[in-house]
Amino acid sequence: MTTRLLIKNIKSLVQVRDTVVLKVSGAEMKELPCIENAWLAVDNGLIADYGSMDDFPGIEDWKGLEIIDADGKIVMPCYADSHTHIVYAGNREGEFVDRINGLSYEDIFARGGGILNSAKKLSEVTEDELFEQAMVRLKEVISQGTGSIEIKSGYGLSVESELKMLRVIKRIKELNLVPVKATFLGAHALPLQYKNDKTGYINLIVNDMLPRIAEEKLADYIDVFCEQNYFTPEETEYILKAGKEHGLTPKVHAEQMSHSGGIQAGVACGAISVDHLEYCNDTDIEVLKNSNTMATVLPGAAFFLSLPLPPARKMIDAGLPIAFASDFNPGSCPSGNMNFMMSLGCVQYKLTPEEVINACTINSAYAMNVSHEVGSITPGKKANFFITKPISSYGFIPYSFGSNLIESVYLNGVKQ
Numbered sequence: 001m002t003t004r005l006l007i008k009n010i011k012s013l014v015q016v017r018d019t020v021v022l023k024v025s026g027a028e029m030k031e032l033p034c035i036e037n038a039w040l041a042v043d044n045g046l047i048a049d050y051g052s053m054d055d056f057p058g059i060e061d062w063k064g065l066e067i068i069d070a071d072g073k074i075v076m077p078c079y080a081d082s083h084t085h086i087v088y089a090g091n092r093e094g095e096f097v098d099r100i101n102g103l104s105y106e107d108i109f110a111r112g113g114g115i116l117n118s119a120k121k122l123s124e125v126t127e128d129e130l131f132e133q134a135m136v137r138l139k140e141v142i143s144q145g146t147g148s149i150e151i152k153s154g155y156g157l158s159v160e161s162e163l164k165m166l167r168v169i170k171r172i173k174e175l176n177l178v179p180v181k182a183t184f185l186g187a188h189a190l191p192l193q194y195k196n197d198k199t200g201y202i203n204l205i206v207n208d209m210l211p212r213i214a215e216e217k218l219a220d221y222i223d224v225f226c227e228q229n230y231f232t233p234e235e236t237e238y239i240l241k242a243g244k245e246h247g248l249t250p251k252v253h254a255e256q257m258s259h260s261g262g263i264q265a266g267v268a269c270g271a272i273s274v275d276h277l278e279y280c281n282d283t284d285i286e287v288l289k290n291s292n293t294m295a296t297v298l299p300g301a302a303f304f305l306s307l308p309l310p311p312a313r314k315m316i317d318a319g320l321p322i323a324f325a326s327d328f329n330p331g332s333c334p335s336g337n338m339n340f341m342m343s344l345g346c347v348q349y350k351l352t353p354e355e356v357i358n359a360c361t362i363n364s365a366y367a368m369n370v371s372h373e374v375g376s377i378t379p380g381k382k383a384n385f386f387i388t389k390p391i392s393s394y395g396f397i398p399y400s401f402g403s404n405l406i407e408s409v410y411l412n413g414v415k416q
């Protein structure tokens with residue numbers, strides 16, 4: 001295992017912040033500090049130092065170092081993916097074709113598909129099988145540049161299956177490969193058995209699931225799908241507050257299919273992030289401005305479901321910080337490729353390359369409370385970064401949508 005590494009001749013070292021910055025807001029998002037023609041030193045898994053090749057350390061300092069020549073290549077901190085559902089069984093390709101043939105996401109859910117389809121599939125696999133399937137996805141997204149990840153439960157919808165999902169997430173966390181945050185999303189949909197007894201299911205979440213999850217220390221966050229036909233803002237607040245009593249920090253799936261009131265419910269409960277935001281309105285923007293809650297856009301889900309676009313440009317112009325995450329899941333975004341999320345951000349949302357890189361690194365790290373340890377090239381932060389193929393500039397990454405421009409990924413200073 002390499003403990004000391006020196007990368008020289010870096011065409012551009014991107015997202016360099018000398019001191020820990022936890023998030024960037026509004027006009028600050030247009031600024032992306034870089035060092036051109038740079039070097040980067042890694043020691044013991046952490047970023048040790050960096051500078052311009054004009055001040056390259058003397059040859060006597062190189063002893064014991066592995067030296068990499070990054071001539072013509074760019075080095076960037078890994079993406080932080082603050083919203084995923086990568087622990088799931090099988091896929092939902094059949095529903096993809098149903099949607100092509102005219103059914104909506106809501107139609108599919110109404111006939112027992114969607115999240116309930118994934119819940120059925122998940123109930124039929126063992127914990128080990130679930131772990132193996134999730135690991136395939138994790139390795140794929142790491143190769144695409146992701147270096148920290150949040151993972152949700154929510155395809156269990158029963159005490160045993162929710163615990164099974166969260167235990168898989170815990171196993172992934174304990175690999176210590178990348179920082180992992182676990183989110184309990186029992187309130188993702190009403191399971192069939194509780195079709196006519198929503199109160200009964202909410203009681204199950206609050207009285208049975210939460211105490212077990214807290215006892216086994218299986219989650220960092222609690223999340224609710226606040227949406228028509230799922231959970232109301234009042235139910236959302238009730239569940240988030242119950243989670244808080246067990247030490248979990250709130251997050252919300254908000255305003256995705258309609259103006260659900262999820263943003264206001266989340267901010268009222270001190271949510272670290274509210275995610276989706278397709279139907280976010282001007283009042284919500286004002287509410288967010290008076291909060292520490294990260295507005296998180298999931299461009300892949302809006303793309304895959306052909307939803308109206310969240311007003312990301314308007315939010316940044318109003319001074320808000322914006323984070324991007326993938327929402328990798330079998331129903332609304334079967335991809336965790338953050339490079340593509342950046343392309344969508346530039347093309348569809350009219351964000352600049354600087355803004356989307358900030359949204360996918362420092363701000364998404366904030367949305368999962370890891371921006372003190374990842375999300376920028378800062379001394380003392382984890383050496384989780386990637387080296388690109390030879391490219392003209394960082395803007396070439398969102399520009400070349402669909403291309404794989406990442407040559408190698410380093411986690412804790414170790415090449416993957």
Ligand code: NIG
Pocket residue numbers: 114115118225253256301327329330331332333
């Ligand atoms: O984030 N919106 C709700 N939940 C997921 C989709 C879940 C699914 O369809 O499996 C989302 O888009």
Ligand code: FE
Pocket residue numbers: 083084085253327329
């Ligand atoms: Fe989601």
